[in-house]
Amino acid sequence: MVYCAGNRSGAGIRRRNGTSKHAALYGRYADRKHGRKGHRRDADRQHRLIDRIQEGGFRVSESYSHSVLLDEKLCKGCTNCIKKCPMEAIRVQNGKAKILNDRCIDCGECIRTCPYKAKVAHTDSWDLLAEFKYTIALPAPSLYMQFDANLYTRKHIVAALKALGFDYIYEVARGAEIVTHQSNAYLRAYRGEFPLISSACPAVVRLIQLRYPNLIPNLIPIKSPMEIAAQNARREFCALNNVSPDEVGVFFLSPCAAKMTSTKAPLEVERSNVDGVIPIKMVYFKLLKQLAKMREDNVDEILLQAGKYGVRWASTGGEALAIDTKKVLYVDGIQNVVKILEDLEDDRIKDIDFIETSACIGGCIGGPLTVENL
Template identity: 40%
Template sequence: MEQVQFYHALKVVKHVCIGCTHCMNICPTAAIRVKDGTAQIDNNACVDCGECLKTCPVNAIIVEQDDFSKIFKFKNRVALIPTVLLSQFPEDVSIAQIYAVIKQLGFTHIQEVDETVPILVNQTKEYMHKNHQDKPFISGFCPAIVRLIQVKFPALVSNIIHLKQVIDITAMYCREKLQDKNTQADDIGIFYITPCAAKIAAIKSPVGDEKTFIDGVINMDFIYNKVLLNIKNNKLDHKLIEEPNILQKKSIEWTLTGGEANQYDGRCLAIDEIHNVIEVLEKLEDEELTEVDFLELRACDNSCTGGVLVTENRFLAIEKLRNLAKNNKPNIHNKSSQEINKHESYLIQNINIGKIEPRSIISLDKDIMVAMSKMQKINRIMKVLPGIDCGACGAPRCQALATDIVQGQAKMNQCVFMQKLLTKEGLISPKESFEISEQTWGKNRFDKNEYK
């Protein structure tokens, strides 16, 4: 079966990229190669964790977002707000002011994404009870981690909890609520304000679900700048200020590290930052980590407060959210809670997702005999390559170059050590050796004027 490509929100701007290899070396799935002097991302291997974007010294990697004007295609325009947005602003900016500016920008409704957390918590408890034989359970909260498991740990896919996440539950709730009030389905536009690239990718190509209830995604840094500018320049329309909805503590803290793990009984671990997560998943795969009930795994350092589109320092953002959770007095009998209760059974009926398919990038061939033969070739090539992982061939490690060679995507002579040997043996000329390097690093790289 032909592999369907994942949607990716991260793009390399070729004319800005200087081919420095920083991104290639940090990518946890070895998805990046340098060719013709610029970084290239393999769509089948990338999990949209954003590590490459964070490390790029020249901002050559960007997150594509929907055009903001897309919201005006709909009469009813809902902004789905994750609590992490509230932690971005200075203390003297109130939640009511933030919401008022978002409405001023064109949204007609504000909905806190994390308001449906209590529903998901209860359903997750039931799910874990019913499927206790599938322990340890892995949360599906972070789309980058779900993709990481699909591509790098396919044997663990069945451990992922097959329930919708709050972003989808809340979007489904908004749609149902508005349609209940006689709003036409086509007139409802739901837009998520995202702190990371992985959520964009998950919305554009959902995993385990065929459709999404969300119509578009707006980057959090874009909204942050707009809101702050309007408030600073006294452009806030005070008529739009309303008493904001106050969420429960568990909803406010949901996106912080431990937000999920603290809700469940048994041995629950909360791990953030993708390389830490990989370490734990490797232990799980090798059965070195047993007797765990629940794993909360998040790709970003300090979870969503460390997302690539978040502006505030993550430690200050965490402090603000913890204070908000501590000091707010939610009224669970308020109008908004009553409205959710009204739709709860519909949400629960539709909370399950379909099968999550593994998408192994390490499987060398569908035919097991061919795959084994390719593996033997890789091992033979590895005996010849220098094994110093210098990256001068345009691949992050010698193992990655060996795999690319066997898959017909690279040549042995891309290795600079091989080039020296072949030149010494008279099998290629110095000119040919130079041209091979130009194919990896681009012609300009060797232009003396570039260094003046």
């Protein structure tokens, strides 16, 4: 769905001073509007844009590793996944689906769609924790939403993670609050063309890189909450316990496949600060066992580090509502995101300062690796 706290109509992507820009169009759009010469001009401009973004700290990965994979033994060649893929990244050859790596953005639509469970997300094994002397858990805000709030609150879930054997817990919601603060500072200082687009969803960032490269400068060049949380968690734990960073494994508890991919082929850093990605659906049942035997006196409020604004990032609008402008638009579901980006390229959005995008319906709580999507 698309939600708007500002005005959305007419033509033009607005600058802060009120003037509008005509978005340069790339690929098939450039061919259609400007002919082949326009295509070449825009291709040259695309290379300059990528250089500019790389100089500003936002990377365009040349080699791209994917989390979404095909289990050929289960595939029936039914084409359901082809119909849902927003990138036309799937073909059927010899009766089996084939994922085109250069087009896939790991949004997970095919995982949800496949009736035969032939699309799977490759993530890390729980056994990987044993390779580190110390382990840190980074629970995504969406983890808390998997449990009945009348039975288990956030403090119970964080305490249960500690009981599972993690040496330290650092809430990604805390990283989200840091990103909000940095985004607001960036928004105040920004003098370029609006709207700015959140870079928190790696599937959407990859979508823009591949299909809407002229919108790359609109992406806010700030690390994701996951990366900031991982960096800060390792530094805090090592300082508190006087241990070497090499002895510490940092594990993100993830609702989506794209996050796994972003740790193997990072978008905003040279090397991810995350050592492993564990799907929420894997840790959920382990937590349930701990929660069932937990006494209230074992629950420590001190383990909680984030406020409501960070936790609210789990659902649609959570990021946008903390931005210091009323001219925001937030959209969830990859097909809806595509429509909004098309509108941006065709100059049909104006008077918007910030756009929050999520590939999953409902935000991260609708991720393909959450319990609801087992």
